[in-house]
Amino acid sequence: MAGSSRDERAWVRRAQAGSVSDFEALFRAHWGRAYRAAYLVVRDAGAAEDIAQEAFLSAVRSLDRFDRRRPFGPWLHRIVVNRAIDWARARALRPEAEAVDAPAPDPPERDEELLRELEQLSPEHRAVIVLRYLLEYTPGEIAELLELPRGTVNSRLRRGLDALEERLQ
Amino acid sequence: MKDFRAPREAEARERAWEVVRSAYESREPVTWPRRHARPLIAGAVVAAAVAAVLSPPGRSVVHSLRKAVGVENAQTELFSLPAHRRLLVSGTGGAWVVNADGSRRRLGAYRDAAWSPHGLYVAATKADELVAVDPKGNVRWTLPRRAPRFPAWTGTRTDTRIAYLAGGKLHVVAGDGTGDRTIGPAAPVPPVWLPGRVVAYSNGHALVGYAVDSNSALRRVRIGPSGVTIRRHAGQSEVVSGGRVLFRGTGVFKQVVRSPDGRWLLVTWPTADQWVFIQIHPRKIVGVSRISSQFGGFPHVGGWCCSR
Numbered sequence: 258m259a260g261s262s263r264d265e266r267a268w269v270r271r272a273q274a275g276s277v278s279d280f281e282a283l284f285r286a287h288w289g290r291a292y293r294a295a296y297l298v299v300r301d302a303g304a305a306e307d308i309a310q311e312a313f314l315s316a317v318r319s320l321d322r323f324d325r326r327r328p329f330g331p332w333l334h335r336i337v338v339n340r341a342i343d344w345a346r347a348r349a350l351r352p353e354a355e356a357v358d359a360p361a362p363d364p365p366e367r368d369e370e371l372l373r374e375l376e377q378l379s380p381e382h383r384a385v386i387v388l389r390y391l392l393e394y395t396p397g398e399i400a401e402l403l404e405l406p407r408g409t410v411n412s413r414l415r416r417g418l419d420a421l422e423e424r425l426q
Numbered sequence: 427m428k429d430f431r432a433p434r435e436a437e438a439r440e441r442a443w444e445v446v447r448s449a450y451e452s453r454e455p456v457t458w459p460r461r462h463a464r465p466l467i468a469g470a471v472v473a474a475a476v477a478a479v480l481s482p483p484g485r486s487v488v489h490s491l492r493k494a495v496g497v498e499n500a501q502t503e504l505f506s507l508p509a510h511r512r513l514l515v516s517g518t519g520g521a522w523v524v525n526a527d528g529s530r531r532r533l534g535a536y537r538d539a540a541w542s543p544h545g546l547y548v549a550a551t552k553a554d555e556l557v558a559v560d561p562k563g564n565v566r567w568t569l570p571r572r573a574p575r576f577p578a579w580t581g582t583r584t585d586t587r588i589a590y591l592a593g594g595k596l597h598v599v600a601g602d603g604t605g606d607r608t609i610g611p612a613a614p615v616p617p618v619w620l621p622g623r624v625v626a627y628s629n630g631h632a633l634v635g636y637a638v639d640s641n642s643a644l645r646r647v648r649i650g651p652s653g654v655t656i657r658r659h660a661g662q663s664e665v666v667s668g669g670r671v672l673f674r675g676t677g678v679f680k681q682v683v684r685s686p687d688g689r690w691l692l693v694t695w696p697t698a699d700q701w702v703f704i705q706i707h708p709r710k711i712v713g714v715s716r717i718s719s720q721f722g723g724f725p726h727v728g729g730w731c732c733s734r
Binding site: 272277280281284285288289292293296297302303305306307308309310311313314317318320340343344391 | 430431432433434435438439441442443445446447449450451525527529530531532562719720
């Protein structure tokens with residue numbers, strides 16, 4: 258669970274000054290949502306781990322330049338979701354790419370059908386649905402995060418949900 | 427969906443935290459004056475550049491300065507590799523695997539790193555250990571040795587050997603970490619595997635060899651000319667192939683590494699803090715800047731893996 262925005266600003270400020278414990282607080286507050294978002298877009302636990310880890314490594318590299326008046330989560334999620342979309346597109350282009358090392362354990366049963374159907378959507382549609390319903394961003398925020406027109410976000414959400422509804426009926 | 431939990435979440439979190447913490451601890455925190463100095467300096471440089479460009483002679487000076495060091499219009503991040511497969515790099519920022527899509531995984535705080543022949547593992551060195559890890563950073567075995575350096579791995583899928591230096595001597599160990607042998611005194615120069623499972627190394631006087639299969643020392647070995655070399659003179663470096671200069675720049679080129687498909691060369695250029703990818707035919711150049719900040723120091727390329 259992410260901390261309050263005041264906690265978060267304090268973590269960022271102290272992490273910029275070199276406090277490992279504050280950086281760890283920031284990491285632990287945001288890891289779960291970043292990893293889940295990546296997983297829902299790519300449906301591969303190893304790739305999701307790499308994508309979320311790489312987003313945090315980007316955070317380390319940019320920490321000193323980070324404007325702490327801005328929230329950390331959207332900045333991180335933007336990296337995660339864009340990388341996840343790129344990864345999913347690349348996999349779609351080369352399905353012969355090496356297999357992942359071990360199959361992921363089955364997710365909880367009640368999610369299984371939804372996840373299976375979510376996987377049938379394009380990475381772009383998956384991403385907006387994950388941002389809207391897992392990370393709970395508004396369509397306006399998603400438009401800003403993905404640098405898309407708001408109308409495009411709304412239409413991707415609508416089409417994605419329609420497709421899911423149709424398949425789940 | 428907001429209650430969704432992804433598989434292996436906690437294990438993934440702890441693995442990632444080790445990598446991220448290590449990257450965080452190896453960074454240099456920037457103090458307030460330094461953090462704000464960059465925009466101030468950038469502003470001053472822009473003002474000076476604008477003033478210089480106003481006059482025709484100034485235009486050519488600015489143009490020359492921009493061309494002086496580094497490829498123009500270089501990418502600021504390594505967004506992807508121009509050829510498929512993976513790069514292994516190591517240095518003060520640790521060892522990293524760079525995937526074709528630009529994603530990177532830090533394997534750990536290793537000084538040197540080399541691919542196994544098929545890219546399934548990496549041999550790496552720490553202060554007092556030779557280590558074999560998989561490309562996700564999981565340690566497979568370790569061998570305690572004093573200040574090991576320059577691992578080089580060769581072999582087939584069923585029988586591989588790693589040559590490395592430790593305690594001023596060349597060692598050869600099997601790919602599973604067993605049967606470590608001391609071969610003989612060696613100068614601190616990376617050993618090289620030659621065809622026929624012969625490892626060439628410098629004993630400080632000459633280039634000598636050791637043949638694994640016959641367990642015999644070779645008094646003198648010769649390494650054939652490499653297809654592509656780096657030539658340095660008058661403060662410039664050149665990448666040369668067959669007498670033809672493929673690429674030239676100011677300062678020092680450290681390495682030139684060929685892609686597994688042979689179509690691209692990677693030139694590492696610490697003077698410009700850049701990597702330059704050169705496609706030979708049709709000619710194309712892709713520069714990537716800020717290499718040191720992306721890897722916590724300008725890294726050595728341990729290999730571009732692997733041909734199939």
